[in-house]
Amino acid sequence: MTNQKIGGGKMLLLGFQHVFAMFGATVLVPTLTGLSISATLLFAGLGTLLFHLLTKRRIPAFLGSSFAFLGGYFAVADLIADYNAGLAEGAAALNWIPYAAAGVICAGLVYVVVSQLFRVFGASRVMRFFPPVVTGPIIICIGITLANSAVNNCATNWWIALLAVAIVVCLNIWGKGMLKIIPILMGVVGSYVVAALCGQVDFTKVREAAWIGLPFQLSDTVFSFATTGVNGSLMASAIAMMMPIALATMMEHIGDMCAISSTVEQNFIEEPGLHRSLLGDGLATCLAAAFGAPANTTYGENTGVLALTKVYDPKVVRLAAIIAVIFSFSPKFAALVACMPAATIGGVSLILYGMISAVGVRNVVENQVDFTKSRNVIIAALIMSLALGINFSTVGSIAFVLGGVEIKLSGLAVASLVGVLLNAVLPGNDYHFGKNEQGDKSVNFKV
Numbered sequence: 001m002t003n004q005k006i007g008g009g010k011m012l013l014l015g016f017q018h019v020f021a022m023f024g025a026t027v028l029v030p031t032l033t034g035l036s037i038s039a040t041l042l043f044a045g046l047g048t049l050l051f052h053l054l055t056k057r058r059i060p061a062f063l064g065s066s067f068a069f070l071g072g073y074f075a076v077a078d079l080i081a082d083y084n085a086g087l088a089e090g091a092a093a094l095n096w097i098p099y100a101a102a103g104v105i106c107a108g109l110v111y112v113v114v115s116q117l118f119r120v121f122g123a124s125r126v127m128r129f130f131p132p133v134v135t136g137p138i139i140i141c142i143g144i145t146l147a148n149s150a151v152n153n154c155a156t157n158w159w160i161a162l163l164a165v166a167i168v169v170c171l172n173i174w175g176k177g178m179l180k181i182i183p184i185l186m187g188v189v190g191s192y193v194v195a196a197l198c199g200q201v202d203f204t205k206v207r208e209a210a211w212i213g214l215p216f217q218l219s220d221t222v223f224s225f226a227t228t229g230v231n232g233s234l235m236a237s238a239i240a241m242m243m244p245i246a247l248a249t250m251m252e253h254i255g256d257m258c259a260i261s262s263t264v265e266q267n268f269i270e271e272p273g274l275h276r277s278l279l280g281d282g283l284a285t286c287l288a289a290a291f292g293a294p295a296n297t298t299y300g301e302n303t304g305v306l307a308l309t310k311v312y313d314p315k316v317v318r319l320a321a322i323i324a325v326i327f328s329f330s331p332k333f334a335a336l337v338a339c340m341p342a343a344t345i346g347g348v349s350l351i352l353y354g355m356i357s358a359v360g361v362r363n364v365v366e367n368q369v370d371f372t373k374s375r376n377v378i379i380a381a382l383i384m385s386l387a388l389g390i391n392f393s394t395v396g397s398i399a400f401v402l403g404g405v406e407i408k409l410s411g412l413a414v415a416s417l418v419g420v421l422l423n424a425v426l427p428g429n430d431y432h433f434g435k436n437e438q439g440d441k442s443v444n445f446k447v
Contacts, residue, residue, distance in 0.1 A: 016320070038216065171187070
C-alpha cells in the first residue's frame with residue numbers, strides 16, 4: 001500500500017496513530033531525566049523530518065527519545081551536582097543539561113563518522129569492530145545500572161507502581177490492536193488517573209501553565225555556554241560519559257533498519273543506504289541535543305504501526321512529525337506530563353530498564369555468540385565487571401588528568417573502550433554483519 005492514494009482525513013488519523021504509538025516512550029525520557037517535554041516533542045518532529053530529508057524521503061521511520069542515554073544523563077547530572085556541592089557559598093551553580101547535551105552532540109558525531117566509514121568501506125568491515133559479544137554486554141549493563149532508580153521511584157507508592165506494571169504487562173501480552181502497541185502509554189495514563197483520583201497529584205502547575213509558549217529555554221541549550229563559560233574538566237568528563245553509548249544506539253539503529261526493511265519488504269540498508277540513515281539519525285541527535293532535548297533514535301513502536309496498518313507511505317510519518325511539533329508549543333500539556341507521580345514513573349521504568357538488559361541478552365543469543373571460546377568469555381566478563389563494578393563502587397568513575405584537564409570516565413565508558421579494544425586485539429573475531437538476519441534485528445530498546 002506504499003503507493004496507494006490516501007485521503008486527507010485518513011492520512012491525518014494515521015498520522016495521529018503514529019504520534020500516539022511513540023508518545024508514551026518519547027515523553028517518558030524527559031520525565032525521567034528532567035529535560036523539557038516540549039523540546040523533546042519539538043525535536044522528535046524536526047529530527048524525523050531531517051532524517052527523511054537525508055534518506056531521500058523513502059524510509060517510513062519516526063525518531064523519538066533514546067532510552068539508551070538515560071544512564072549517561074544521570075551520570076552527568078550527578079557529576080555536576082557533586083561539583084556544585086563543593087562551590088563556595090554564593091557561587092553560581094552550574095546547569096547540568098548543557099554539559100549532557102554537549103556529550104550527546106559528540107555521540108551524534110560518532111554516528112556521522114561511522115556513517116562515512118560505512119559509505120567508504122562497507123558494513124561488514126566496520127561492524128567487525130562492534131560485534132554482539134561487545135554490544136550485547138554493554139546493553140545489558142545499561143539496563144542494570146538504571147534499575148536502582150526505578151526501585152527508588154516505586155518505593156514512593158508501591159501500589160501505584162504495581163498498577164502501572166500490571167497494565168503494561170497485561171496489554172503487552174493480551175492486548176489487541178492499538179492497545180498492544182502502546183502498553184507503556186496506557187500504563188502511564190492508567191496509574192496516573194488512579195493516583196489523581198486518590199489525591200496524590202498536585203495540578204497547581206498545570207493550572208498556572210500557559211496554553212502556548214516556547215518549547216525550550218536558552219539556559220538548557222549548549223548556546224548558554226556563550227554567557228556562562230565552560231568548565232573544561234566537566235565538559236571532557238561529560239563527553240567521555242556520553243560518547244560510548246553511541247556504540248549501543250548504533251546497533252539499535254541497524255536493528256531498526258533491518259526490521260523496517262523486513263516489514264516494508266524493501267532493502268533500506270542497501271538503498272538509500274545505511275550510511276544515509278545513520279547520518280540522518282546522528283544529525284537529528286545533534287540538533288536535538290543542541291537545544292536541550294534528548295538524543296533521538298529510530299522507533300520500533302512505529303514499525304509496529306506499519307505492520308498493523310500495512311500503510312508504508314513515508315508521508316504519513318512526516319505528518320506525525322508535524323503533529324508532534326505542534327504539540328510541543330503547549331506548556332500546559334508539558335506541565336500535565338511533568339505532574340506525573342514518581343511511582344508511575346518507577347513502575348513503567350521497572351519494566352523498561354529490565355527490557356533494555358533483556359535486549360542485550362537477546363542480542364547475544366540471537367547472534368549465537370559462542371561462549372565456549374575464551375576470547376568471548378574474557379571480553380564479556382571484563383565489560384560487565386568494569387561497567388557494573390565502577391558504577392556501583394565508592395568512586396563511581398575512573399578519573400585521570402590529560403593535558404591539564406581532569407577527565408572522569410563512567411563504568412560504561414571504560415567497559416566500552418576495553419571491549420572494543422580487546423575485540424580488535426584478540427584473535428578469533430568471526431562476526432560478519434548481514435550473515436544472520438535474525439541477529440541483525442535483535443537490538444531494539446522499546447517495549
